[in-house]
Amino acid sequence: MKFSAIRTFRDDMGHRFSRVVELGIDDLSPGEVVIRSQFAAVNYKDARAVTGAGNVLKRFPCTPGIEVSGVVESSRDARFRAGDLVTVQGGREFGISRDGAYSEVVRAPAAEVFPVIDGFDPFSVVALGIAAYTSAVAVEAIEKHGTRPEDGEIIVTGATGGCSSYAISMLAGLGYQVVGMTGKTSEHEYLKGIGCVRAVGRDIQTQYTRPLDEQLWAGSIDAVGGAPLDFVLRTMKQRGIVAAFGNAAGEQFTTSIYPFILRSVTLAGVNANHPVASRGSAWRRMTGDLRPQALDKIVHRIAFAELPAHCDALINGGVRGRAVVCFN
Ligand SMILES: NC(=O)c1ccc[n+]([C@@H]2O[C@H](COP(=O)([O-])OP(=O)(O)OC[C@H]3O[C@@H](n4cnc5c(N)ncnc54)[C@H](OP(=O)(O)O)[C@@H]3O)[C@@H](O)[C@H]2O)c1
Structure with a gap:
């Protein structure tokens, strides 16, 4: 199985650059759960990683992107089965020192994978x-x-x-x-x-x-x-x-x-770098009184192919709101 992913490299001079490559599953960092990506977020941190504007990635080559949602394709961990809707929201290792979200297929340790809970769906869990x-x-x-x-x-x-x-x-x-x-x-x-x-x-x-x-x-x-x-x-x-x-x-x-x-x-x-499972009232309230009423105005969808140019624009301050990458 071959799929497209963004890969960020570092050359001998220390310069970082990204390009879209074809990968196979064994090219990805290890993990028990294989996920077919549906949506990925674009955070400031992600744009710094893709453009090389910041010292974000801790391993090269690496696939950036710290938030993804999608459908489980296979799992070697009993907590997940093919067809489950899940999300990985990293920031510590996923998309930093392990391959992350900007890939049509991702692989992650089961401990970092979370079901899409009631009140969210694969789009909104990443859009928010x-x-x-x-x-x-x-x-x-x-x-x-x-x-x-x-x-x-x-x-x-x-x-x-x-x-x-x-x-x-x-x-x-x-x-x-x-x-x-x-x-x-x-x-x-x-x-x-x-x-x-x-x-x-x-x-x-x-x-x-x-x-x-x-x-x-x-x-x-x-x-x-x-x-x-x-x-x-x-x-x-x-x-x-x-x-x-x-x-x-x-x-x-x-x-x-x-x-x-x-x-x-x-x-x-405020350091909100908490795994989904340990997020407290603030996460639950986003399905209630803290649900952003202007979600449709804030979020816009981009295609996977548009991601590198979007990251350039975000670093140059030319973007408003939040972009969500749609993989299909
Ligand atoms: N502590 C945490 O847990 C945590 C979690 C998530 C994000 N963050 C941080 O929060 C910040 C925002 O993240 P984001 O994903 O929302 O990024 P974003 O969408 O790129 O928003 C950043 C905004 O900052 C303003 N800005 C950019 N460059 C600026 C400059 N040189 N001087 C003044 N204002 C500037 C721009 O808004 P205007 O053009 O409207 O001024 C820009 O839209 C980032 O620094 C990110 O690393 C921290």
Whole structure:
């Protein structure tokens, strides 16, 4: 059986490059479960792996892609049978140090394979996937902090991105007033369409430069780090909370101590890299009150053949929402 997959290589100079290749099942990393792929997600991390823009992959050659869903073809583990609908959502090994999702057929250890549970189907489990789950964990951090809709606006950075689009839709569904901060001036209407009361450009940062500036936000979900994270910290209201999970604007940021010691601002880190089985209330709530109402506006389907070009566009900031690769 031959099938197509994306393979990322590293040459003698350390340069990484990807191309579509024909593989057989024994070319894939070992595992008990063989899955015919139906859908795969495209995360920021995946685009960095495919384009070589980031140091994501830990083995070469390797097939990137950390989230896939599909139908079991065969299993050497009694928990799965041919025909089962399953998902693999990695980020630690699958699509990092073992062959991952961007392949018409994938093979994974049974411990990393999960049934598609009630409330999801093979498309939605990947369309929502790690991006929506990360946003749901960030939304729960804001709720647990005690920040209520009447406390004021919540600013979401990297607003047109996959995770942030979900965060906006979830917050709006819970009644929060959401402001989307974006670098894409052409996408303000999109942001209003998915739940923002208004959209602001990244240039808003240049209007507020003091270590403690005007108190604008009751909370924030930050997908980008870097200078925008400093901006939201400096413009938080008393007892505000920033739930931060991303690094698209940079891995480092500089700020002062004042938001913390003079306004009691909380910086809450979010690592949502949890196996499906150990995801808590945030995952279950995505079939209920945290289901993004604007799913149809946020998600778009692409063909497997479009994936490399889509990854280039995502790294260059030219993509909005979340793409799902359809294998057939
Ligand atoms: N901690 C975790 O568990 C976890 C889980 C999932 C994802 N993440 C991280 O979350 C972030 C978002 O992931 P994603 O999959 O949603 O990515 P994405 O779809 O590419 O969204 C990222 C968004 O960030 C903004 N952006 C890009 N480059 C920027 C720059 N140089 N300066 C400022 N803003 C920039 C863009 O939005 P605008 O054009 O609208 O500004 C872009 O759409 C990534 O850093 C990813 O690694 C973390």
